[in-house]
Amino acid sequence: MSALPAKYDTYLAAFERILANYCAGMGSPLGLAEGMRYSLLAGGKRIRPVLFFAALDAFGCRWGEERELALALECIHTYSLIHDDLPAMDNDDLRRGKPSNHKKFGEGNAILAGDALLSEAFTLAMTAAKDEPHRRAGEILSRAAGAEGMVAGQFMDLACENDRAAGEGELAFIYENKTAQLIRAPLMMASAIAGKDEAPMKEFGTALGVLFQMTDDILDVKGESVKMGKTLGKDEEENKLTCVRIYGLAEAERRADELARRCRESLTYVEGETKFFAELVTYVRERDR
Amino acid sequence: MSALPAKYDTYLAAFERILANYCAGMGSPLGLAEGMRYSLLAGGKRIRPVLFFAALDAFGCRWGEERELALALECIHTYSLIHDDLPAMDNDDLRRGKPSNHKKFGEGNAILAGDALLSEAFTLAMTAAKDEPHRRAGEILSRAAGAEGMVAGQFMDLACENDRAAGEGELAFIYENKTAQLIRAPLMMASAIAGKDEAPMKEFGTALGVLFQMTDDILDVKGESVKMGKTLGKDEEENKLTCVRIYGLAEAERRADELARRCRESLTYVEGETKFFAELVTYVRERDR
Numbered sequence: 001m002s003a004l005p006a007k008y009d010t011y012l013a014a015f016e017r018i019l020a021n022y023c024a025g026m027g028s029p030l031g032l033a034e035g036m037r038y039s040l041l042a043g044g045k046r047i048r049p050v051l052f053f054a055a056l057d058a059f060g061c062r063w064g065e066e067r068e069l070a071l072a073l074e075c076i077h078t079y080s081l082i083h084d085d086l087p088a089m090d091n092d093d094l095r096r097g098k099p100s101n102h103k104k105f106g107e108g109n110a111i112l113a114g115d116a117l118l119s120e121a122f123t124l125a126m127t128a129a130k131d132e133p134h135r136r137a138g139e140i141l142s143r144a145a146g147a148e149g150m151v152a153g154q155f156m157d158l159a160c161e162n163d164r165a166a167g168e169g170e171l172a173f174i175y176e177n178k179t180a181q182l183i184r185a186p187l188m189m190a191s192a193i194a195g196k197d198e199a200p201m202k203e204f205g206t207a208l209g210v211l212f213q214m215t216d217d218i219l220d221v222k223g224e225s226v227k228m229g230k231t232l233g234k235d236e237e238e239n240k241l242t243c244v245r246i247y248g249l250a251e252a253e254r255r256a257d258e259l260a261r262r263c264r265e266s267l268t269y270v271e272g273e274t275k276f277f278a279e280l281v282t283y284v285r286e287r288d289r
Numbered sequence: 290m291s292a293l294p295a296k297y298d299t300y301l302a303a304f305e306r307i308l309a310n311y312c313a314g315m316g317s318p319l320g321l322a323e324g325m326r327y328s329l330l331a332g333g334k335r336i337r338p339v340l341f342f343a344a345l346d347a348f349g350c351r352w353g354e355e356r357e358l359a360l361a362l363e364c365i366h367t368y369s370l371i372h373d374d375l376p377a378m379d380n381d382d383l384r385r386g387k388p389s390n391h392k393k394f395g396e397g398n399a400i401l402a403g404d405a406l407l408s409e410a411f412t413l414a415m416t417a418a419k420d421e422p423h424r425r426a427g428e429i430l431s432r433a434a435g436a437e438g439m440v441a442g443q444f445m446d447l448a449c450e451n452d453r454a455a456g457e458g459e460l461a462f463i464y465e466n467k468t469a470q471l472i473r474a475p476l477m478m479a480s481a482i483a484g485k486d487e488a489p490m491k492e493f494g495t496a497l498g499v500l501f502q503m504t505d506d507i508l509d510v511k512g513e514s515v516k517m518g519k520t521l522g523k524d525e526e527e528n529k530l531t532c533v534r535i536y537g538l539a540e541a542e543r544r545a546d547e548l549a550r551r552c553r554e555s556l557t558y559v560e561g562e563t564k565f566f567a568e569l570v571t572y573v574r575e576r577d578r
Contacts, residue, residue, distance in 0.1 A: 088396035107377035119435030146408030
């Protein structure tokens with residue numbers, strides 16, 4: 001078990017302050033804001049805004065000033081969890097050790113809290129788009145989240161449940177879109193803001209995102225429920241398409257190791273100080289929660 | 290019964306061409322794109338993009354070139370109908386004379402089609418935001434749609450169902466946010482693009498939007514089901530908060546007349562040729578479907 005990169009806590013603490021301020025200033029009807037805050041403040045690793053800050057930092061930008069797009073990333077991630085947990089989707093009662101949004105506030109309100117958070121991301125990105133690099137960063141984000149990105153991945157994931165004919169091609173599509181799109185987006189957004197080529201971070205971020213989801217699926221089989229804060233073994237029970245179902249546990253582990261190696265290799269093409277990202281790859285591969 | 294303004298069909302036909310092109314070029318997984326197209330192409334008056342084009346035209350802009358934001362308006366309206374029809378919300382089986390999206394494709398897919406359409410609006414607005422007036426127009430749109438706009442109105446609408454204590458204040462909030470926000474948005478967006486003061490169109494659009502929803506609620510009580518293409522009398526059955534429930538039919542009609550008068554009055558503060566909008570007010574007040 002390896003630790004998070006040393007600077008992770010610095011970025012995380014900065015983001016938590018930004019998020020707390022943002023949540024305190026919400027002007028929505030009380031009940032709606034309550035549902036949005038409940039899920040935004042439920043914890044989690046905040047990996048997307050942290051990656052955004054870390055990449056900006058690696059490129060020598062003033063990362064602490066990029067509040068809107070950092071918040072937009074977390075709003076999109078949070079909305080996707082709320083909608084994904086709904087009975088018509090993954091039907092999860094538990095999220096990060098607490099009742100999922102619809103268990104707490106009801107299905108209709110959970111759908112609206114998700115819609116509100118996605119709309120907030122839209123507003124935050126429009127507010128930030130005052131020059132071309134920031135406009136481009138917002139466009140990267142919206143495309144990563146949308147009908148040819150994360151939502152496409154969710155759609156395929158839902159379609160492949162209980163579909164025994166689904167195989168490696170569908171699995172790769174789900175991993176790349178459902179998870180990797182929103183992991184690589186902050187890295188590409190930082191590249192755009194810093195005026196760097198987006199391609200190296202796109203390659204690294206895609207591999208990191210797939211690794212993240214593979215290890216998540218592996219942990220669903222072998223992790224401990226308390227540490228994970230959610231119902232384990234659900235994937236198999238629901239016939240979800242995962243790397244463990246396709247390859248078996250041992251081969252899935254071997255492929256995750258190979259992918260971690262490719263992550264590190266792709267980092268050699270990224271400009272700036274990449275130590276943070278190399279350490280993060282090790283952490284993601286070796287984490288037990 | 291009065292007719293639509295003469296130029297309505299010009300703007301409508303132009304938008305239908307833009308929409309058909311857009312739908313043909315969708316790159317999402319087949320099933321997801323199918324669900325998005327099903328609702329986008331289900332017809333309707335396209336009042337939001339038409340208002341956008343008409344206002345741009347009134348201000349002397351090249352309205353036919355503003356494709357992205359016109360599409361974004363219709364994507365947001367369509368997503369809101371899909372989510373609003375869900376069992377956990379209004380639970381409507383019928384929309385524009387056809388099965389609602391979740392009846393046709395299932396609840397999970399309908400939630401995702403809605404999420405995809407809102408994300409598309411986000412991408413379209415980011416693509417359009419290449420100068421400050423267009424960035425501002427996108428920001429107007431996202432705020433109108435979001436947690437302090439349309440979604441706030443939907444939330445209050447849901448909260449007030451079966452709540453006999455809800456009254457005039459809640460009704461005004463629902464009308465202004467659930468409906469008027471996205472009716473005035475295209476008018477304000479056109480003002481921003483044309484470099485005009487947004488305030489006159491904001492005032493006119495708010496009154497027009499409330500009038501639109503009031504007459505919709507009145508038609509729900511007295512319209513004919515075939516013409517409306519949806520289940521009528523549902524509002525009362527579900528104890529929805531409407532102007533008819535609060536004021537009774539006769540007083541609701543009187544208030545709609547008064548509001549139509551205020552619409553026309555507020556038009557005197559709008560620059561440019563306003564004949565189209567004056568005719569539209571008459572149409573909205575006197576329509577029977």
